[in-house]
Amino acid sequence: MDLFSVLSQPSWYQVILAYTNIAVCQCFKMADLNEKLLAELLKKPGNNVCADCGAKNPEWASYNIGIFVCTRCAGIHRSMGAHISKVKHLKLDRWEDSQVNRIREVGNVTARLRYEERVPPCYRKPSPDTPQVLVEQWIRAKYEREEFCHPERQNHYVSGFMEGFLMKRGKEDSRYHPRKFVLCEAEDTLKYHVKENKEPKAVLRISELNVAFAPPKIGNQNSLQISFMKDGTTRHIYVYHEDSEVITNWYLAIRCAKLHRLQVAYPGATEAELLSQLTRDFPREGFLWKTGPRHTDAYKKRWFTLDGRKLMYHDDPMDAHPKGEIFLGHSSDGFAVRPGVPLGARDQGFSFTLETPERTYLLSAQSEDDRTQWMNVIQKVIEKPLTPQDTNVAARLIRKRTASGTMNIFSSTR
Numbered sequence: 001m002d003l004f005s006v007l008s009q010p011s012w013y014q015v016i017l018a019y020t021n022i023a024v025c026q027c028f029k030m031a032d033l034n035e036k037l038l039a040e041l042l043k044k045p046g047n048n049v050c051a052d053c054g055a056k057n058p059e060w061a062s063y064n065i066g067i068f069v070c071t072r073c074a075g076i077h078r079s080m081g082a083h084i085s086k087v088k089h090l091k092l093d094r095w096e097d098s099q100v101n102r103i104r105e106v107g108n109v110t111a112r113l114r115y116e117e118r119v120p121p122c123y124r125k126p127s128p129d130t131p132q133v134l135v136e137q138w139i140r141a142k143y144e145r146e147e148f149c150h151p152e153r154q155n156h157y158v159s160g161f162m163e164g165f166l167m168k169r170g171k172e173d174s175r176y177h178p179r180k181f182v183l184c185e186a187e188d189t190l191k192y193h194v195k196e197n198k199e200p201k202a203v204l205r206i207s208e209l210n211v212a213f214a215p216p217k218i219g220n221q222n223s224l225q226i227s228f229m230k231d232g233t234t235r236h237i238y239v240y241h242e243d244s245e246v247i248t249n250w251y252l253a254i255r256c257a258k259l260h261r262l263q264v265a266y267p268g269a270t271e272a273e274l275l276s277q278l279t280r281d282f283p284r285e286g287f288l289w290k291t292g293p294r295h296t297d298a299y300k301k302r303w304f305t306l307d308g309r310k311l312m313y314h315d316d317p318m319d320a321h322p323k324g325e326i327f328l329g330h331s332s333d334g335f336a337v338r339p340g341v342p343l344g345a346r347d348q349g350f351s352f353t354l355e356t357p358e359r360t361y362l363l364s365a366q367s368e369d370d371r372t373q374w375m376n377v378i379q380k381v382i383e384k385p386l387t388p389q390d391t392n393v394a395a396r397l398i399r400k401r402t403a404s405g406t407m408n409i410f411s412s413t414r
């Protein structure tokens with residue numbers, strides 16, 4: 001055989017190469033097709049947001065459940081194990097036909113009907129900015145424990161009674177100690193005991209307290225900050241539990257008890273109106289510098305927390321009591337916030353002025369951006385009309401002034 005005939009005959013390796021090419025091409029074509037099919041499915045109503053938290057443009061899908069999810073929720077799905085949820089990236093992973101078919105059959109809307117059939121109204125459904133533990137527990141409640149298919153599994157937090165130990169931060173020593181907490185919706189109380197069989201150390205009214213889930217300053221994901229008014233001032237307590245399901249159940253139990261009591265007190269109100277009254281996250285917290293009542297006073301570093309219409313300031317982020325509390329009324333009643341300081345007062349970098357009928361506060365932020373954000377959140381509050389609950393808070397703070405016999409109700413001497 002001459003050289004020409006050798007080259008013109010397909011040799012074994014050429015044959016293999018040719019077949020491999022065909023196989024590789026078909027495989028790519030299928031992958032291409034499945035990726036396109038997924039992209040089409042993603043456009044369907046309900047599929048274009050994460051099935052669990054509502055974040056836009058989900059990039060992952062669970063192919064056994066049949067839903068599209070965002071990156072954060074995909075991570076939580078994966079952590080539950082493949083026996084609960086099998087997730088893949090829509091573009092970076094290879095998809096089998098059967099997996100794509102499963103997603104076509106189910107989709108976010110149908111899955112919601114099944115897995116969220118009986119979500120109790122007090123449950124805080126996550127949005128993209130919800131604390132991580134709440135999102136995690138929502139997903140586990142939905143698919144792992146199937147709490148919303150089997151309502152009897154919600155008894156922990158909807159029954160109106162809960163008791164158990166939580167680690168509570170000591171007011172004086174800042175260390176955490178186990179304390180027994182008892183929640184009783186019928187009495188409207190949340191009590192905690194230092195010694196189990198003795199009288200409670202404190203009795204809080206559920207209807208009057210606020211609970212915020214894991215503010216970043218606590219540095220523990222499974223923590224709650226519970227705030228309530230006592231003797232005309234606010235008191236904060238900090239608790240955590242090492243099990244994120246347990247701490248979430250406490251949070252939900254407080255929300256459920258609050259909702260049930262509000263439903264009795266305001267039978268005419270819509271559920272949506274009442275739900276907005278249950279718990280508040282802090283719109284903003286952080287260090288600001290403030291002067292004393294005289295504008296020539298030095299600026300001092302304080303930890304500020306905006307909670308509804310209360311702007312509180314503390315020496316330390318984890319203090320049990322604020323040093324002062326400023327009630328933010330409506331702009332038509334003389335409340336205003338503006339950049340800079342009045343003429344003659346010292347401007348410390350990123351200063352701004354908070355005007356109240358009682359006093360003018362000179363504050364200074366850490367950066368231009370920090371100042372803008374503080375001014376924006378305060379502006380939003382003073383533009384909002386007052387609710388009866390707001391007026392109640394104002395009255396309780398003002399009672400403190402009358403009781404102490406001074407005009408400086410908001411601790412303005414400090």
Ligand SMILES: [Zn+2]
Nearest residue numbers: 050053070073
């Ligand atoms: Zn999500």
